[in-house]
Amino acid sequence: MSSKQNTSIFNRKILFKAAIDSVIKLNPALLIKNPVIFIVAIGSLLTTIMVLAGIFQGNFSPFNLQIAVWLWFTVLFANFSEAIAEGRGKAQADSLRKNRTQTKALKLVGKQQVPVWANDLKKGDIVICETGDIIPSDGEVIEGIASVDESAITGESAPVIRESGGDRSAVTGGTKVISDRIIIRITSEPGNTFIDRMIALVEGAKRQKTPNEIALSILLSGLSMIFLLTVVTLPAFFGYSLSASGFPGSHNLTIPVLIALLVCLIPTTIGGLLSAIGISGMDRLLQRNVIATSGRAIEAAGDVDVLLLDKTGTITLGNRMATDFIPAEGVTVEELADAAQISSLSDETPEGRSIVVLAKEKFNIRGRDVHHLNASFIPFSAQSRMSGVDIRDSDGKVHQIRKGSSDAIRTFVQNNNGFYPQNIKDIVSGLSRQGATPLVVAEDNKVLGVVHLKDIVKGGIKQRFAELRKMGIKTVMITGDNTLTAAAIAAEAGVDDFMAEAKPEDKLRRIREEQANGHLVGMIGDGTNDAPALAQADIGIAMNSGTQAAREAGNMVDLDSNPTKLIEVVKVGKQLLMTRGALTTFSIANDVAKYFAIIPAIALSLYSGKNGVGPLSALNVMHLGSPQSAIMSAVIFNAIIIILLVPLALKGVRYRPVSAKSALTRNLLVFGVGGILAPFIGIKLIDLIINL
Amino acid sequence: MTTQDIIQVILFFSLLIGLTPVLGNYMYKVFTGNKHVMLPVFGWLEKLTYRFTGVNPDGETNWKSYTFGLLIFNLTGFVFVFLIQLLQVFLPLNPAHLPNVSWHSAFNTAVSFTTNTNWQGYSGETTLGYFVQMIGLTVQNFVSAATGIAVLLALIRGISRKTTEKLGNFWTDLTRSILYVLLPLSILLSVILVSQGVIQNFKPYETIKTLQGATQVIPMGPAASQIAIKQLGTNGGGFFNTNSAHPFENPTPFSNLIEMLAILLIPSSLTYTYGKMVGSTRQGWAVFSAMFILLIAGLVISLYAEYSANPIFRHLPRMEGKETRFGITNSILWSTSTTAASNGSVNAMHDSLSPLAGMVAMLNIMLGEVIFGGVGAGLYGMVIFIILTVFIAGLMVGRTPEYLGKKIEAFEVQMAIIAVLVPNFVILLFSAWASVINPGLSGLNNSGPHGFSEILYAYSSAAGNNGSAFAGLNANTLFYNVTLGIGMLLGRFGVIIPVMAIAGNMAGKKITPLSAGTFRTDNGLFISLLVGVILIVGGLTHFPALSLGPIVEHLLMNGGITF
Numbered sequence A: 001m002s003s004k005q006n007t008s009i010f011n012r013k014i015l016f017k018a019a020i021d022s023v024i025k026l027n028p029a030l031l032i033k034n035p036v037i038f039i040v041a042i043g044s045l046l047t048t049i050m051v052l053a054g055i056f057q058g059n060f061s062p063f064n065l066q067i068a069v070w071l072w073f074t075v076l077f078a079n080f081s082e083a084i085a086e087g088r089g090k091a092q093a094d095s096l097r098k099n100r101t102q103t104k105a106l107k108l109v110g111k112q113q114v115p116v117w118a119n120d121l122k123k124g125d126i127v128i129c130e131t132g133d134i135i136p137s138d139g140e141v142i143e144g145i146a147s148v149d150e151s152a153i154t155g156e157s158a159p160v161i162r163e164s165g166g167d168r169s170a171v172t173g174g175t176k177v178i179s180d181r182i183i184i185r186i187t188s189e190p191g192n193t194f195i196d197r198m199i200a201l202v203e204g205a206k207r208q209k210t211p212n213e214i215a216l217s218i219l220l221s222g223l224s225m226i227f228l229l230t231v232v233t234l235p236a237f238f239g240y241s242l243s244a245s246g247f248p249g250s251h252n253l254t255i256p257v258l259i260a261l262l263v264c265l266i267p268t269t270i271g272g273l274l275s276a277i278g279i280s281g282m283d284r285l286l287q288r289n290v291i292a293t294s295g296r297a298i299e300a301a302g303d304v305d306v307l308l309l310d311k312t313g314t315i316t317l318g319n320r321m322a323t324d325f326i327p328a329e330g331v332t333v334e335e336l337a338d339a340a341q342i343s344s345l346s347d348e349t350p351e352g353r354s355i356v357v358l359a360k361e362k363f364n365i366r367g368r369d370v371h372h373l374n375a376s377f378i379p380f381s382a383q384s385r386m387s388g389v390d391i392r393d394s395d396g397k398v399h400q401i402r403k404g405s406s407d408a409i410r411t412f413v414q415n416n417n418g419f420y421p422q423n424i425k426d427i428v429s430g431l432s433r434q435g436a437t438p439l440v441v442a443e444d445n446k447v448l449g450v451v452h453l454k455d456i457v458k459g460g461i462k463q464r465f466a467e468l469r470k471m472g473i474k475t476v477m478i479t480g481d482n483t484l485t486a487a488a489i490a491a492e493a494g495v496d497d498f499m500a501e502a503k504p505e506d507k508l509r510r511i512r513e514e515q516a517n518g519h520l521v522g523m524i525g526d527g528t529n530d531a532p533a534l535a536q537a538d539i540g541i542a543m544n545s546g547t548q549a550a551r552e553a554g555n556m557v558d559l560d561s562n563p564t565k566l567i568e569v570v571k572v573g574k575q576l577l578m579t580r581g582a583l584t585t586f587s588i589a590n591d592v593a594k595y596f597a598i599i600p601a602i603a604l605s606l607y608s609g610k611n612g613v614g615p616l617s618a619l620n621v622m623h624l625g626s627p628q629s630a631i632m633s634a635v636i637f638n639a640i641i642i643i644l645l646v647p648l649a650l651k652g653v654r655y656r657p658v659s660a661k662s663a664l665t666r667n668l669l670v671f672g673v674g675g676i677l678a679p680f681i682g683i684k685l686i687d688l689i690i691n692l
Numbered sequence B: 001m002t003t004q005d006i007i008q009v010i011l012f013f014s015l016l017i018g019l020t021p022v023l024g025n026y027m028y029k030v031f032t033g034n035k036h037v038m039l040p041v042f043g044w045l046e047k048l049t050y051r052f053t054g055v056n057p058d059g060e061t062n063w064k065s066y067t068f069g070l071l072i073f074n075l076t077g078f079v080f081v082f083l084i085q086l087l088q089v090f091l092p093l094n095p096a097h098l099p100n101v102s103w104h105s106a107f108n109t110a111v112s113f114t115t116n117t118n119w120q121g122y123s124g125e126t127t128l129g130y131f132v133q134m135i136g137l138t139v140q141n142f143v144s145a146a147t148g149i150a151v152l153l154a155l156i157r158g159i160s161r162k163t164t165e166k167l168g169n170f171w172t173d174l175t176r177s178i179l180y181v182l183l184p185l186s187i188l189l190s191v192i193l194v195s196q197g198v199i200q201n202f203k204p205y206e207t208i209k210t211l212q213g214a215t216q217v218i219p220m221g222p223a224a225s226q227i228a229i230k231q232l233g234t235n236g237g238g239f240f241n242t243n244s245a246h247p248f249e250n251p252t253p254f255s256n257l258i259e260m261l262a263i264l265l266i267p268s269s270l271t272y273t274y275g276k277m278v279g280s281t282r283q284g285w286a287v288f289s290a291m292f293i294l295l296i297a298g299l300v301i302s303l304y305a306e307y308s309a310n311p312i313f314r315h316l317p318r319m320e321g322k323e324t325r326f327g328i329t330n331s332i333l334w335s336t337s338t339t340a341a342s343n344g345s346v347n348a349m350h351d352s353l354s355p356l357a358g359m360v361a362m363l364n365i366m367l368g369e370v371i372f373g374g375v376g377a378g379l380y381g382m383v384i385f386i387i388l389t390v391f392i393a394g395l396m397v398g399r400t401p402e403y404l405g406k407k408i409e410a411f412e413v414q415m416a417i418i419a420v421l422v423p424n425f426v427i428l429l430f431s432a433w434a435s436v437i438n439p440g441l442s443g444l445n446n447s448g449p450h451g452f453s454e455i456l457y458a459y460s461s462a463a464g465n466n467g468s469a470f471a472g473l474n475a476n477t478l479f480y481n482v483t484l485g486i487g488m489l490l491g492r493f494g495v496i497i498p499v500m501a502i503a504g505n506m507a508g509k510k511i512t513p514l515s516a517g518t519f520r521t522d523n524g525l526f527i528s529l530l531v532g533v534i535l536i537v538g539g540l541t542h543f544p545a546l547s548l549g550p551i552v553e554h555l556l557m558n559g560g561i562t563f
Helices: A012-024 A035-057 A062-099 A194-203 A211-244 A255-265 A268-287 A295-303 A311-315 A333-344 A350-363 A406-415 A422-433 A461-470 A483-493 A504-516 A528-536 A548-553 A565-589 A591-602 A615-619 A627-651 A660-690 B003-031 B039-053 B063-086 B103-114 B130-160 B170-196 B223-232 B253-278 B281-307 B327-340 B355-366 B377-395 B410-434 B448-463 B478-507 B524-558
Strands: A104-109 A112-117 A126-129 A139-149 A160-163 A176-186 A290-292 A306-310 A316-327 A375-378 A386-392 A398-404 A437-443 A446-457 A474-478 A497-499 A521-525 A539-543 A556-558 B206-209 B215-218
Touching: A012 A062, A035 A062, A035 A211, A035 A255, A035 A268, A062 A255, A062 A268, A062 A627, A126 A139, A211 A255, A211 A268, A211 A295, A211 A565, A211 B377, A211 B410, A211 B448, A211 B524, A255 A591, A255 A627, A268 A290, A268 A295, A268 A565, A268 A627, A290 A295, A290 A565, A295 A539, A295 A565, A306 A311, A306 A504, A306 A565, A311 A316, A311 A474, A311 A483, A316 A333, A316 A350, A333 A350, A333 A386, A333 A398, A333 A437, A333 A446, A350 A446, A386 A406, A398 A406, A406 A422, A406 A437, A406 A446, A422 A437, A422 A446, A422 A483, A446 A483, A461 A474, A461 A483, A461 A565, A474 A483, A474 A504, A483 A497, A497 A504, A504 A521, A504 A528, A521 A528, A521 A565, A528 A539, A528 A548, A539 A548, A539 A565, A565 A591, A565 A627, A565 A660, A565 B377, A565 B524, A591 A615, A591 A627, A591 A660, A591 B524, A615 B524, A627 A660, A660 B524, B003 B170, B003 B253, B003 B281, B003 B327, B039 B170, B063 B103, B063 B130, B063 B170, B063 B478, B103 B130, B103 B478, B130 B170, B130 B223, B130 B253, B130 B377, B130 B478, B170 B223, B170 B253, B223 B253, B253 B281, B253 B327, B253 B377, B281 B327, B281 B355, B281 B377, B281 B524, B327 B355, B355 B448, B355 B524, B377 B410, B377 B478, B377 B524, B410 B448, B410 B478, B410 B524, B448 B478, B448 B524
Parallel strands: A306 A474, A306 A521, A474 A497, A521 A539, A539 A556
Antiparallel strands: A104 A112, A104 A126, A126 A176, A139 A160, A139 A176, A290 A556, A316 A446, A375 A386, A386 A398, A398 A437, A437 A446, B206 B215
16 A cells, blocks of 8 residues: 555645535535534525625625635635545545456365356355465465465565465455465455455545544534523623613624624634544554554554553564573583584574574684585474484584473483583573573583573663653563563563463453453454454554454554554554644634634624723724724634644644653643634734735 | 731631541541441431431432432422412411412522522511421521532542442432531531520510611521521521621621631532542542632632722722621622632622622632532532543543543533533523513613623522522512522532433443553642633633623723713
């Protein structure tokens, strides 16, 4: 997917489309979904009707016309903000759609292969895909192994391996097999595949209001009701004041002025931007190559306060590295290094390679050709739990060099009538305590020493955990290692807690415990055995490379299959909520200035003596030019502030990993105090321009 | 202001702050069923009450049953008070032979006393006999205050308990509030007041000859007992029409201080009880601080307005409508406290306050009666604002807003909005109605913006269950009795029902543990936010109306025009 190339907010094509959409969105059936803006639309309509009625009656009011025009702009601007957010999603959906071509598939019926259209495949059907085929639908590999090009959905050009069994069995419709042959069981109904759902989500077609969005909408509607009360009762109060100051009742407030006041007071800014904020949250996740199955999931991400993180891949680099050689008594360190290197020459595991590299770096022992040494490689096996080489020397005698776990080597040495020394046992337990993995090296019946294999904690991970802690998020490391090892790594990485010797069901139990204590838990996983935990967690991110079961269980999918993504997701969730809160505060704070513009304007003449300027003109603290320009300025400010804040709504407020208190203080200063001051300046400026 | 005035103000607030944790801690023990000092004294009475009424004191109920019990209880009280007024001539203890009360006045008074408002459309000493005053009104003074406490207790349990639907037992809460809190304090206060010269008798009104030789009827009656509870229970309905300005109700400066203290004592102490019950006294003090800041702000503005020179009177003190025995400072301290606390008793006439001081009194009520507010009612009203504050500001820390570990979601917001909307609906719509129709306008004593303020004040007082008035309004008419009565009902139960719903919903939720990512609600930042939200919501709602009433009146007065 092209999401990695950051779609610019002001892409001309999107802008144009959004402008058209904002008119289409005037459809009352769509408008009513947003009560605040719906009120504005009704007000605009009423004002327009009054302008037209005025024209027919021969007393055309340019002032009312201007109000009507700006009220319509307020509605259009709100629609525009939503349209532009949707437009960005649509652009991404279009690029997805291009890859979903009409494909044919070979369906297995009994032993026969029947060509069918991909769209006709049902859940449970079995298909065969060979080199060059597009995988017709989502499924699970049940036989074979193949490399698959998934760039259509991940944007990553390097092919990935998909094989039956294990944790890499899921394939996605629309991706391409580039070598070998696999048999796939289809796991989704037509029209409901992963790509279909992605398209629907990014287009916002199925977008439902999230719980927090609903709560906020209720608040905004409630505030609108209160202001509606304030405005509808005003003519009565005003009428009383008119007659008390000796004016005829016909001087009472006109409906367009009342509508203008109402629109200025109800929270149109946040009301207009609310859905844009929600859509752009989804969009920002997508830019990080994460797909959420619902907006609710993104919100929950902001609330997560416990993260379960797998040690391997998230906290440590996937592999252990050799960092030291510790010889047995009577063995030189060079001898040990040499033997260890020889035993690892053909060992393609990362651990094996790191031993070769370490020997070379430390003792300048160069890698040699295995065949040249007359050696044959003995690969690692689950039974022996060792690997190594057999070397035939010039005498024709075979020397067995082995490396492996302490237990395995002891058995090996003792079987060769050797002796397993005490100091090796001490070294091994010492290393274990530090969280390292000891690898014992032996030649025939003699133990040569121990290779210190260490888990390498990812660079910068400690700072990220510190950031999380500041944000009030607890990190729990999950590992299959023993407690000693786990504790050492946990300390090095700076996680808050760890679970050692954890089995998949332990994860599930831990999540339930945390949830019972009121925590919201996030986790990332890939395997089928992670699926229950992914489903139980409040945020379950499945890696795209994982199994179909895992992808179904989680509520987000990480296309990059990068375990540290969880941290990013939490940030996006928090940023989304912050943006809503900030703009709500801003919107409400704005009202103060609008009162100081409109109230003195409408009440200018009340209780006035001969000069026509009443005492309430003292409230005109902005010294606005005329009552009419004051009302116009407030209405215009109210409209254009929506447009001005669209970029902020789409990008989200600036987010930094700080404590709740400092985040609140900053946002309050910017959006609360700023929200009170900004309209005073804005309305004054507009008034100056109008009165030029 | 003289040094003596300042010392009095400081003394008053020191006593208030000092007594808050003492009484608060005692109430905590009472309401959580712990041992306390009054148990040996009234414990037998509590048991007897339960045996007599068949209440199982440990039988806890969900929010619906709790609310249902509360509504039935209040309805019964209303019907009783309504009927005894209509049938007054047939009842004993009516030595002045006062006639039956009109149905609309009886309706208004019955609503008024069951809703803890104590708006008095009638004149006490010329309308109601001792039986109605004691068996009707004084009883309601106790039970309406206890009802407020019961609602608060249910709300606190909703907040502090987790994953349950049990909110306690309304009858137990009611009984304990009366027996252990309101009754002992009232007895204590009555004794103090009697020692200061407040009357307490069942004599018929006395007719005496004045020095000039004219005859005057001096009303008598069991005043001290009713005054004690009217102050403590934030009721405010005086035994005499002039309320605590009357020398038989409030004879000395000491009685004045004690009566003022009694206005704020229980609402203030309940903040401490609240803190204890939710498990953090800091939370209680935070709520107290927000209330206190608003109270002091109002007091400072009022004092400034009263002491600053009125250009018309030059620099003469503004003593119109004030008792010379108390002077300006004590009158303003009382007017600020009584409007902040939803009490409504007065020792000076609010109608005669300077425009800005009158506005503060009105605004104290319009903000929702949450500045200490009514007994129980002020604090549960404050929790409504806390919910709104937490919701708006809590989002800005990037989490679903939560208060004391409870997530604030759509349902809570919806109910909180209803609780804010209903009283404002009463104030604005009824005031608008009254200011355009003849029955509304004919009750006015004054013209111009002041007349408008009288209307606005009356409906604010009804909606906020305050009960005080800009007395210039003649409200004992069919129109005002009925509309104000409806306003009081809506203002009371239109808040109680949503609050109970919130309590019920919150009780079922889990409690999210505290962390660095939690939005704190016990620090200065939150207190100022809460104050800001209360002022902004109340201010934005009422700014237009206030600007056409007291604000324009103030500006006109500075220009030399009064009404």
